[in-house]
Amino acid sequence: MRKIWSEYKDFINQGDVVTIAVGLVMALFFKDIIDAVVDGVLMPIVSLITGQATFGDIDFTLGDAEFEVGLVIRAAIIFVAVAFVVYLIVKVYNSYIAKPHQEIEASDTELSLLKEIRDELRSGSGTGSVGGAGSTGLGDAPPPPPTV
Numbered sequence: 001m002r003k004i005w006s007e008y009k010d011f012i013n014q015g016d017v018v019t020i021a022v023g024l025v026m027a028l029f030f031k032d033i034i035d036a037v038v039d040g041v042l043m044p045i046v047s048l049i050t051g052q053a054t055f056g057d058i059d060f061t062l063g064d065a066e067f068e069v070g071l072v073i074r075a076a077i078i079f080v081a082v083a084f085v086v087y088l089i090v091k092v093y094n095s096y097i098a099k100p101h102q103e104i105e106a107s108d109t110e111l112s113l114l115k116e117i118r119d120e121l122r123s124g125s126g127t128g129s130v131g132g133a134g135s136t137g138l139g140d141a142p143p144p145p146p147t148v
Contacts (some may be wrong), residue, residue, distance in 0.1 A: 034081050042077060 011017065043054060052058050058070030 011099055030085075031082070034085070038074065038078050038081060042081075043074075046073075046077075 036075040046055065047053055047091030051059060052070070056068060058073065059066055059068045061067070
């Protein structure tokens with residue numbers, strides 16, 4: 001039983017579980033916002049077009065059965081609204097995430113330039129010699145004294 005409890009604690013303490021839980025709670029309350037926008041903004045516009053007070057009033061009967069098409073239309077509108085907002089959130093998130101990658105690419109360019117400079121200094125093919133003839137300027141020992 002202790003092993004199961006320990007594994008369960010390890011599972012819960014993983015970052016992904018907490019992130020998912022926070023996302024689900026936010027989505028639960030986000031649905032209320034979308035419902036309010038649909039009921040308060042979109043429904044009055046649709047009621048002007050259809051002449052019905054709410055989508056629930058849009059229906060037809062076939063024999064004894066009543067088909068409430070308005071409920072399906074309302075659910076489709078809510079789905080499209082949620083999908084659009086999620087798309088916008090993902091787009092903003094992706095642009096936020098892309099910025100650090102651009103900085104990394106810039107630092108890679110700087111790094112390759114610095115490596116090129118280092119290689120030129122080591123080979124002595126640079127136009128200006130930093131430490132004198134044959135010196136790389138990278139901490140070489142001084143040349144030996146001349147022999148007489």
